[in-house]
Amino acid sequence: MRLAGKKIILGVCGSIAAYKAALIVRGLIKAGAEVRVLMTPSATNFIAPLTLATLSRADVVTSVHSGESWNNHVELGLWADAYLIAPATATTLAKLAHGICDSALVAVYLSARCPVFFAPAMDLDMWQHPTTVENVRRLQSFGNRLIDVGEGELASGLVGAGRLAEPEQILDTLAAFFAQAHDLKDRRILLTAGPTLEDLDPVRFLGNRSTGRMGIALAEAAAARGAKVTLLLGPTHLSTQAAGIETIAVRSALDMYHAAVERWPDCTDGILCAAVADYRPERVAEEKIKKQAGPMRIDLVRNPDIAEELGRTKTAGQYLIGFALETENGLENARDKLLRKQLDLIVLNSPRTAGAAFGHATNQIQLIDRNKVTSFELKPKLAVAHDILDRLVADKPTL
Structure with missing residues (x-):
């Protein structure tokens, strides 16, 4: 796999799909990547930071300021080869799209110089709402890469688009990106x-x-x-x-x-x-052309x-x-x-x-x-x- 030796930041948001973050981290580590995990405060309600810290073999960052220490979001943003936000909720998509920097996850996003991937997860109506559609478009216009939602039964009981992409698909997307990264070498x-x-x-x-x-x-x-x-x-x-x-x-x-x-x-x-x-003018006037009748x-x-x-x-x-x-x-x-x-x-x-x-x-x-x-x-x-x-x-x- 093309992920060996890559430095990956995983940002986890407060979605029921957050449990899949454990599978993503495990897959990245198994592929030989080095992983740092960021969590929004609400994400900790769905999966324990200790779980992701154990799987990633690194401390999980949940705040820019933790106790008496300061988590350097600029340094972390420069460290990574890629930043993956999965699951990305409607709230976080809006914050990313408009630079509302109220969490370590968004602070690192605004500092990151690496490619950013986002994999949304939300209910059908939220995913189809014009606000979400515009936020996704806006993020893509900045050069961020969408890992599209899947379809199926959602937490609400509705069936349709909005499921987080499967961990295997997310890993394959990252691997394909790094494989592509050198396909124009020597051109x-x-x-x-x-x-x-x-x-x-x-x-x-x-x-x-x-x-x-x-x-x-x-x-x-x-x-x-x-x-x-x-x-x-x-x-x-x-x-x-x-x-x-x-x-x-x-x-x-x-x-x-x-x-x-x-x-x-x-x-x-x-x-x-x-x-x-x-075409071009046959003659360029040396002086400003005056208005004539x-x-x-x-x-x-x-x-x-x-x-x-x-x-x-x-x-x-x-x-x-x-x-x-x-x-x-x-x-x-x-x-x-x-x-x-x-x-x-x-x-x-x-x-x-x-x-x-x-x-x-x-x-x-x-x-x-x-x-x-x-x-x-x-x-x-x-x-x-x-x-x-x-x-x-x-x-x-x-x-």
């Missing part, structure tokens, strides 16, 4: 993200609504999986400090084109996520096509992914772009889909190659990024 990925701005004069420009969020999510996901990433990032308020990412700021489509062409020969893979302007005319010239150039020059060992944002005839236009620009895969999305594309923390995509179309539901952009990278690994498992 050098060129990634474009964000908008480009095409200057009209010293104060005005032509642009688009891209924030770069999808591309940054891809860069961070790829780096987390072991890749060295060169991120060509257009003007945006977003940024990333993740290790393994070299960020190169660009402004215009020409800037991005030249940077991409220069770096492409040294890369194994390319993911072209940026919303690059197709009547209509204004701006002559535009076509920008060079980054995807087309990289597709034309890619070698047999390189894999190239493009994006297609379409408002109509999406599949037809995406397939045409895939073939015309010699891409290996294209990601189709639409601004007409609620919660997708520009300005959202979520996206809904289809992956299209020469043989098939794979569709996905609406997901947080980090989860979408991993879906795309999973396909890259499946199509090109080794260099």
Whole structure:
């Protein structure tokens, strides 16, 4: 199992499913992991801290302040390779989603730099309530990973969704994550993200609504999986400090084109996520353009096509992914772009889909190659990024 030697924090909340925490701890220890357990005060009503301390072979933390000692939540958050919260109650989900720091469990969450997994457990109506749905979405938008609830008979006697995932499934999810963590090792990925701005004069420009969020999510996901990433990032308020990412700021489509062409020969893979302007003003005025009577005319010239150039020059060992944002005839236009620009895969999305594309923390995509179309539901952009990278690994498992 891929958990040997891993440092895992287990956060336990006040749910009837808390008894399964003993099985989770035992499974982690058996797999060779080192475990520290945090409990909310209400969790101690369902399972004794002594039980989990005995199984984990370490003291259980139930408070930031215990007697005359202080449990260093920052130090613990830095110690772990992963933080698992199971079971996660509706109350704790709300606190995590909004930073309400009233327990050691939440304090460590806010300090943790490791991946965070949460496995909810609650009654059917609580799980389906819009408040819970929004809190789960919000947590996922922060990059936290949901281990989805199971279905069956619940403590209330109702039958439906809300059961804590089985301990074996939870352990398998963690093991799969650590197995995935190095599947892009030795890859050098060129990634474009964000908008480009095409200057009209010293104060005005032509642009688009891209924030770069999808591309940054891809860069961070790829780096987390072991890749060295060169991120060509257009003007945006977003940024990333993740290790393994070299960020190169660009402004215009020409800037991005030249940077991409220069770096492409040294890369194994390319993911072209940026919303690059197709046209730029033929002439950039040296002074601010003054308002005049009547209509204004701006002559535009076509920008060079980054995807087309990289597709034309890619070698047999390189894999190239493009994006297609379409408002109509999406599949037809995406397939045409895939073939015309010699891409290996294209990601189709639409601004007409609620919660997708520009300005959202979520996206809904289809992956299209020469043989098939794979569709996905609406997901947080980090989860979408991993879906795309999973396909890259499946199509090109080794260099």
